Amino acid sequence: MQIQEHAMFIIRSFLALAIVLVASTSTVAQHPLPDTNVVDLTILRDGNVVATPKLIMRVGSTAVLTVARADGYSIKGSLSPDARMINGRKVDLELYFPENGQWKLAAKPSIYSELNRSTRMMFPDASGRILEIIATVSDNFS
Numbered sequence: 001m002q003i004q005e006h007a008m009f010i011i012r013s014f015l016a017l018a019i020v021l022v023a024s025t026s027t028v029a030q031h032p033l034p035d036t037n038v039v040d041l042t043i044l045r046d047g048n049v050v051a052t053p054k055l056i057m058r059v060g061s062t063a064v065l066t067v068a069r070a071d072g073y074s075i076k077g078s079l080s081p082d083a084r085m086i087n088g089r090k091v092d093l094e095l096y097f098p099e100n101g102q103w104k105l106a107a108k109p110s111i112y113s114e115l116n117r118s119t120r121m122m123f124p125d126a127s128g129r130i131l132e133i134i135a136t137v138s139d140n141f142s
Contacts, residue, residue: 033058035058035059035060036056036057036058036059036139037056037057037058037059037079037089037115037137037138037139038054038055038056038057038136038137038138038139038140038141039054039055039056039057039077039079039091039135039136039137040052040054040135040136040137040138041053041054041055041075041133041134041135042133042134042135043073043095043131043132043133044131044132044133044134045097045106045125045129045130045131045132046129046130047130047132050071050073050097051067051073051075053065053075055075055077056141057077057078057079058079059079059080059081059089060078060079060080061078061079062076062077062078063075063076063077063078063079064076064077069098070098071098072097072098073095073096073097074095074096074097074103075093075094075095075096076093076094076096077091077092077093077094078091078092079091079137080092082112082113084112085112085114086114087114087115087116088112088113088114088115089112089113089114089115089137090110090111090112091110091111091113091135091137092108092109092110092111093107093108093109093110093111093133094107094108095107095108095109095125095131099127104126104127105126106125106126106127106129106131107123107125107126107131109121109123109131109133111133111135113135113136113137115137115138115139116136116137116138116139116140117136118134118135118136119134119135119136120132120133120134120135121133
C-alpha cells in the first residue's frame with residue numbers, strides 16, 4: 001500500500017510541476033520585461049514605402065535590423081526615456097541604404113514620442129532624397 005501511495009505522490013508532484021511550467025511559460029509571453037516597448041516604424045523615401053519594421057526594444061538597449069538586398073535597408077536604433085513628457089520615449093536611429101554595393105548612411109534622426117502615440121517627421125536625407133518616418137512606440141505586444 002505504501003508503494004502505491006508513494007507512486008501517486010510522485011505522479012501528483014510531476015503533474016503539479018508540469019502545470020507550473022506551462023503557467024509560467026504563458027505568463028512570460030504575455031508580460032514582457034519591464035521598460036520593453038514595441039517600436040513600429042514606417043519609412044518612406046521620396047513618397048515610397050521602403051520599410052515597415054517592428055522592433056521590440058528595451059529601454060537602454062540597441063537593436064540592429066538589416067534587410068540585405070538591392071532595395072534593402074539597415075536600421076540601428078536605441079530606445080531611452082524622454083522625461084519631457086509622461087511616458088515619453090526617445091528613439092535614436094541610424095538609417096542606411098545600399099548604394100553601389102555599400103551601405104551608405106542616409107540619416108540619424110531622433111524621434112520623440114509619448115507612449116502609444118504616433119510621431120511623423122520629414123526631412124532630406126544625406127543624398128537629398130526626402131525621408132519620412134512614422135513611428136509609434138507602444139506597450140501593446142499583441
